[in-house]
Amino acid sequence: MENASVSAADKEVIARQLGRTPKSIKAISRRCDKGFPQVVFTFPLLPGKTPFPTTYWLTCPFLNEKIAMLESKGIIKDLQAEIEENDGLRDEVMRAHWAYRDERNRLFSPVCGFPDNARKAMDEVGIGGVHDFSKVKCLHAHYAHYLAKGINPIGERIAVLLGDTICDRECEDY
Numbered sequence: 001m002e003n004a005s006v007s008a009a010d011k012e013v014i015a016r017q018l019g020r021t022p023k024s025i026k027a028i029s030r031r032c033d034k035g036f037p038q039v040v041f042t043f044p045l046l047p048g049k050t051p052f053p054t055t056y057w058l059t060c061p062f063l064n065e066k067i068a069m070l071e072s073k074g075i076i077k078d079l080q081a082e083i084e085e086n087d088g089l090r091d092e093v094m095r096a097h098w099a100y101r102d103e104r105n106r107l108f109s110p111v112c113g114f115p116d117n118a119r120k121a122m123d124e125v126g127i128g129g130v131h132d133f134s135k136v137k138c139l140h141a142h143y144a145h146y147l148a149k150g151i152n153p154i155g156e157r158i159a160v161l162l163g164d165t166i167c168d169r170e171c172e173d174y
Contacts, residue, residue, distance in 0.1 A: 010037055017059040023047065029056055029148035032167065038063070039144045044104045044122060051118045053125045055104045058144035062167040067139050070161055079136050079154060090134050092153040097126030097133035100145055100152075127152070 006025055014022045014037050023046050030039040038060045046052045058064055083090045105122060124131055127145060128138030136142065136154055146155020159165075 056144040094133045
């Protein structure tokens with residue numbers, strides 16, 4: 001569930017977590033057990049009307065590092081092979097992409113002045129910016145979606161692979 005307010009302190013923590021000033025953050029979708037932002041909800045249009053397809057952004061450095069280690073071990077390739085062999089999983093992955101895309105696109109309105117060609121481009125991309133909704137590109141994005149909404153089968157598999165995700169760090173350390 002999104003927490004509508006993003007405090008100045010939250011923005012400072014997120015900036016330290018990301019190593020840069022965050023853009024277009026609308027809400028904190030999930031906090032860690034220490035109360036720090038873990039997943040943020042971003043508006044799909046950056047300043048200057050640049051499309052930004054990542055709706056749920058994993059900000060936690062601890063989790064980002066753990067997922068990067070999984071990616072370096074070739075987990076995306078393994079998951080993609082599983083998707084290709086399992087019609088049920090492929091259907092679940094595609095539903096997750098469509099749900100993500102539809103949620104993101106519901107945020108657009110004529111009031112925000114989203115250019116028609118950009119809207120069309122956003123209609124064609126799912127989680128992590130993929131164009132083929134049976135594919136996996138970014139485990140971080142799938143996991144963030146899972147943490148925020150609980151409906152992503154790839155994110156759920158990542159949660160199982162990660163196992164214990166209790167962090168002993170403080171976000172002030174970043």
